[in-house]
Amino acid sequence: MLEQIEKLEQQALADLHAVQDEDALQRWKVSHLGRSSSLMKTFDQLGSLSKEERPAIGRRANQAKQALEAAFNQQSDRLRQQTLERSLQSERLDVTLPGRPQVRGRLHPITRTLRQINRVFGDMGFQVFRSPEVETDEYNFELLNIPAHHPARDMWDTFHTSTPGVLLRTHTSPGQIHVMRKYAPEPIRVILPGMCYRYEQVSARKDTQFNQVEGLAIGKNITMSDLKGTLTDFTRRMFGEQVRTRFRASHFPFTEPSAEMDIECFLCQGAGCGVCSGSGWLEILGCGMVHPVVMTNGGYDPTKFMGYAFGLGPERITMLLHQIEDIRYLWGNDIRFLEQF
Amino acid sequence: MKIPLSWLKDFVEITLPLPELCHLLTMAGLEVEAVQIIGLPIHENASDSPHLHEVKMEGLTWAPDKIVVASVSEVMPHPNADRLVLCKLFDGEQEHTVLTGAPNLYPYKGLGVLSKPLKVPYAREGARIFDGHQPGQVLTTLKRAKIRGVDSYSMICSEKELGISEEHEGVIILDDDAPVGIPLVDYMGDAVLDIAITPNIARNTNVLGVAREISALTGQPMQPPSFEVWAEGPAIQGQADVQITNPELNPRFVLGLIKDVHIKPSPYWVQRRLRLAGMRPINNIVDATNYAMLEIGEPLHAFDYDSLVQRAGGKAPTIITRTAQAGEKLTTLDDVEHTLDDFTVLVCDTAGALSIAGVMGGAESEVHPETKNILLEGAAWNFINIRRTATAQRMSTEASYRFSRGVHPAMAERGVKRCLELMRQWAEGIVSQGLVDNYALPAQLACVEITPQDVRRWLGIDLPIDEIADLLTRLEFHIQLKGNGLVVTAPDHRLDIGEGLIGVADLMEEIARIYGYERLPETRMADELPPQRTNRELELEERMRDVLVNLGLQEIATYRLTSPEREARRLPPGNAPDDRPYVQLANPIAKDRVVLRHSLLASVMEVIERNARTAQRQALFEMSPVYLDSEEGPLPEEQLRLVIALTGPRALPGWQSADSGNMDFFDLKGLIAAMLEDLHIQNIHFEPAEHPSFHPGKCARLLVGEHQTGIFGELHPVVQQRYELAEQAHLVVDLDVKIILDAIPVRFTAAPAAAFPPVLEDLAVIVDETLPAAQVESVLRAAAGKMLANLSLFDVYRGEQIGIGKKSLAYSLTYQAPDRTLTEKEITALRQRIIRRLEQELGAKLRS
Numbered sequence A: 001m002l003e004q005i006e007k008l009e010q011q012a013l014a015d016l017h018a019v020q021d022e023d024a025l026q027r028w029k030v031s032h033l034g035r036s037s038s039l040m041k042t043f044d045q046l047g048s049l050s051k052e053e054r055p056a057i058g059r060r061a062n063q064a065k066q067a068l069e070a071a072f073n074q075q076s077d078r079l080r081q082q083t084l085e086r087s088l089q090s091e092r093l094d095v096t097l098p099g100r101p102q103v104r105g106r107l108h109p110i111t112r113t114l115r116q117i118n119r120v121f122g123d124m125g126f127q128v129f130r131s132p133e134v135e136t137d138e139y140n141f142e143l144l145n146i147p148a149h150h151p152a153r154d155m156w157d158t159f160h161t162s163t164p165g166v167l168l169r170t171h172t173s174p175g176q177i178h179v180m181r182k183y184a185p186e187p188i189r190v191i192l193p194g195m196c197y198r199y200e201q202v203s204a205r206k207d208t209q210f211n212q213v214e215g216l217a218i219g220k221n222i223t224m225s226d227l228k229g230t231l232t233d234f235t236r237r238m239f240g241e242q243v244r245t246r247f248r249a250s251h252f253p254f255t256e257p258s259a260e261m262d263i264e265c266f267l268c269q270g271a272g273c274g275v276c277s278g279s280g281w282l283e284i285l286g287c288g289m290v291h292p293v294v295m296t297n298g299g300y301d302p303t304k305f306m307g308y309a310f311g312l313g314p315e316r317i318t319m320l321l322h323q324i325e326d327i328r329y330l331w332g333n334d335i336r337f338l339e340q341f
Numbered sequence B: 001m002k003i004p005l006s007w008l009k010d011f012v013e014i015t016l017p018l019p020e021l022c023h024l025l026t027m028a029g030l031e032v033e034a035v036q037i038i039g040l041p042i043h044e045n046a047s048d049s050p051h052l053h054e055v056k057m058e059g060l061t062w063a064p065d066k067i068v069v070a071s072v073s074e075v076m077p078h079p080n081a082d083r084l085v086l087c088k089l090f091d092g093e094q095e096h097t098v099l100t101g102a103p104n105l106y107p108y109k110g111l112g113v114l115s116k117p118l119k120v121p122y123a124r125e126g127a128r129i130f131d132g133h134q135p136g137q138v139l140t141t142l143k144r145a146k147i148r149g150v151d152s153y154s155m156i157c158s159e160k161e162l163g164i165s166e167e168h169e170g171v172i173i174l175d176d177d178a179p180v181g182i183p184l185v186d187y188m189g190d191a192v193l194d195i196a197i198t199p200n201i202a203r204n205t206n207v208l209g210v211a212r213e214i215s216a217l218t219g220q221p222m223q224p225p226s227f228e229v230w231a232e233g234p235a236i237q238g239q240a241d242v243q244i245t246n247p248e249l250n251p252r253f254v255l256g257l258i259k260d261v262h263i264k265p266s267p268y269w270v271q272r273r274l275r276l277a278g279m280r281p282i283n284n285i286v287d288a289t290n291y292a293m294l295e296i297g298e299p300l301h302a303f304d305y306d307s308l309v310q311r312a313g314g315k316a317p318t319i320i321t322r323t324a325q326a327g328e329k330l331t332t333l334d335d336v337e338h339t340l341d342d343f344t345v346l347v348c349d350t351a352g353a354l355s356i357a358g359v360m361g362g363a364e365s366e367v368h369p370e371t372k373n374i375l376l377e378g379a380a381w382n383f384i385n386i387r388r389t390a391t392a393q394r395m396s397t398e399a400s401y402r403f404s405r406g407v408h409p410a411m412a413e414r415g416v417k418r419c420l421e422l423m424r425q426w427a428e429g430i431v432s433q434g435l436v437d438n439y440a441l442p443a444q445l446a447c448v449e450i451t452p453q454d455v456r457r458w459l460g461i462d463l464p465i466d467e468i469a470d471l472l473t474r475l476e477f478h479i480q481l482k483g484n485g486l487v488v489t490a491p492d493h494r495l496d497i498g499e500g501l502i503g504v505a506d507l508m509e510e511i512a513r514i515y516g517y518e519r520l521p522e523t524r525m526a527d528e529l530p531p532q533r534t535n536r537e538l539e540l541e542e543r544m545r546d547v548l549v550n551l552g553l554q555e556i557a558t559y560r561l562t563s564p565e566r567e568a569r570r571l572p573p574g575n576a577p578d579d580r581p582y583v584q585l586a587n588p589i590a591k592d593r594v595v596l597r598h599s600l601l602a603s604v605m606e607v608i609e610r611n612a613r614t615a616q617r618q619a620l621f622e623m624s625p626v627y628l629d630s631e632e633g634p635l636p637e638e639q640l641r642l643v644i645a646l647t648g649p650r651a652l653p654g655w656q657s658a659d660s661g662n663m664d665f666f667d668l669k670g671l672i673a674a675m676l677e678d679l680h681i682q683n684i685h686f687e688p689a690e691h692p693s694f695h696p697g698k699c700a701r702l703l704v705g706e707h708q709t710g711i712f713g714e715l716h717p718v719v720q721q722r723y724e725l726a727e728q729a730h731l732v733v734d735l736d737v738k739i740i741l742d743a744i745p746v747r748f749t750a751a752p753a754a755a756f757p758p759v760l761e762d763l764a765v766i767v768d769e770t771l772p773a774a775q776v777e778s779v780l781r782a783a784a785g786k787m788l789a790n791l792s793l794f795d796v797y798r799g800e801q802i803g804i805g806k807k808s809l810a811y812s813l814t815y816q817a818p819d820r821t822l823t824e825k826e827i828t829a830l831r832q833r834i835i836r837r838l839e840q841e842l843g844a845k846l847r848s
């Protein structure tokens, strides 16, 4: 009997070894561990054995059953593992194929620059004030200390409209008068972004339509050193902490003293390159202390109030930041260009 | 403004290397835009300057051992060529025979040994010069060669070959005093600074002005030119007179007289300086007026004295200045007849007009080669009026350039004196003693009081009073101490210093310039912050942009100037475009940019058209103003619009199959609805609409509350044909942004996500084809009441099964109570109520 069990066990294990799939495994289980299997029948036969034989054989039969069950579980695990591996293998992707293209929206590059400018000045307490694009000669020129026929008018090539005295603003500076007249005698710290127009032959660097961001600070205690500090802080945040700036004397009728600010070319670190025309410096804005005439026209007493103003060009800054060589790309709206931002 | 360095050195010692000098001037507001090198070493003792590359320096350096001053003792014919001559030349070391074809040496050919040798610039073998026979500046090295049987290895040079000018008609013949054998660079090496002159520094449109700035900036003392005249002739009084009719327009008029001049070419150094400064040498008389103008800034005019005497009937001429009669005519030197305005000031004599004051002389009284006697004019004019005149007459001359920016009346006298003396030296005339000087309206010297506190207040720096005084004295301001401050009087070459507080501002700029803008500290404002306000409009616009970008749209930015014809394309042909008046340009620069736009849609369609060639799919938006005639005043209403345009496949093409259908009406509608939802705008309606730009069956109107906010839909096929577009649907919307912004709530509430399970149910109803779905939905919502958490249409079906002229709308409904799980009984009751009302109100039938 014992030998028979031994034989059954050996045979079952040998059979199990040959099992290669789940169906065969189940069939093996039925034939070797099922109710009608030879091993199970051995248990049925225990009652017919002698009292002396019974324990040993029973023990042995149990042993065999446990061994087969363990072997079954092991084989079952192995098969499941194999199946999983096979299926994973068959699902292998060519991960170098491209991903699904996604529809994306983007802001126009000038909007991005304008937002950055607004944010940097906003952090310094400057708020946005806007004023009209179509202006009167009075606001665009006269109140800004640029009387009719004054040679300083040559600095702005103006689009006039068919209504006498009405023109397309040549700069955002008329906004200075609007904001001063609105808030006098409160202190002021604003930036005035907006579209401006100049009668100019279109070229890679100049267009008839362009954005400008004017800045204006009015208070009892504001100096030219403050102007330098504010604008230097601005350029560091806009172009990087390391960027060097320089202030040059210049002229604008609505500011005095007037200055222009250059930043060290961040492409060549000042050594000279094509973008900075070899000079190592990039001109980025004009500025100065608010002229007493403008201060008075804005409704502030120039003996009590001081102020500064500045104006910068978002297109120029955008072009510098992204090394764009022609301003017309910004207005061309070619999707292939815009998709890069 | 071109300023030769050698000329500056007449008046101020310059020890700084060129890059340093240019930097100093640029920082002080005299921006040096470029430097033309004339022979000098480019970076002489400046190779370690931090400002080396700041200014573009170009030109030719003359090697001292290769290019020298030489003398030609004899000009001989060439044995084999008529158009060439051989020069016997001594270069200080040895004699050479030099071959040249210069026409200006022909007159000396065959004269034997010249009594007075000609001094010339001589380039030895190996010298690097510009090729005279090639256009532009092409470097070449002199090499030994045989030309028509004669050995040639060196050259007598033209101005072009030495990089002085484009002149290549002949070789340079130097002045007689040129020392033979010395390097040419030592004799006449130079550099020309090209300086941008802003309107406020008009005083620097001349060599003396720039020299004065250099003196102030470097501390080197000025050596101003002499205004002494060697006058030996009989006094001018009685020989000429001046009458001024309007001193406001003509504050001063000065005349000088020089007789028996010999008109001929000026000395070479004069011609060279004029050319370097950008002017063409004419003859010694005209050159003297130009030279004096370039030197001290006063434009001068030389009259042929005898022709004036003749016009006065043999008597002493009287110069009269007056305004023209409107329509009066005058022919100027350039043979152009001008019709004058009533503000044009004329210089006349008793016989009539001679010249347009401060702009250009007349043809009749000009100096000609036989002129013997010269009456010289130096005057002061109202600069505003000169600018107005030059603009009206469309004339721009060296004189009007200066007079329209302001020349101090003091310069009239100095200009005449300086010029008379130059004419005397160059044309050997005899100067009449004295001047006729009618100074009708003497200029007041501006006088301003400032204190160190002012400097502190404006510039933010503490400067001791004596330093302030020193900075201003360097610019020739006159300074007096008064209490704790200074009384500052402007020098008589400046018109740009105002009175009172304006004068203070003007002086602050001068102090800052000479002190150095670079030295001002960088400080952060200590002043109080202004009241903080929210710019809600801007914030909402930017939020809207973000929403649109999140919805997958590309923002664009278009030109706002257009033409009515361009805008008319957005409508079918024959449709009256727009009867509202445009903001029209009086001086358009291009035919297609003559008005400010009425339609943002038209601008965006042009972009769609331009991209159509390269992009099948476009999804764009722009938020920008249009300019509409306003009844409130002369300025237009700048109305902010939003245009969205969609066309092409819904999904981007990829290697996997995707939704390849093209975008249609409902893509746009869904986008608009999503935008409004993201902005938390309630109370939105869409209704069918008609508009000539749109497909009549695929066009709707958006209402926000009661307000018509805009029209959207598929572009009308006829309109589509007016653009070069692909044959696929184009969906566009044009909205009034203000209505949308106004409808955005200041805040919105957020409810918790439901804690109890929802009940989902589908419901399909059959209704008449013509019944708008919106009506079904609104009945459904009303019937379902507040237990309806969500409603969405998931299918629209038409087919024989449900009958012709019918459609089936299938909705999925989500019921939800905030406080409990809804029971089967409640749901049944709800469903029955919905069905009953749909049946009763819309004649709908439940589809089973």
Ligand SMILES: [Zn+2]
Pocket: A265, A266, A267, A268, A269, A270, A271, A272, A273, A274, A275, A276, A277, A278, A280, A281
């Ligand atoms: Zn660079």
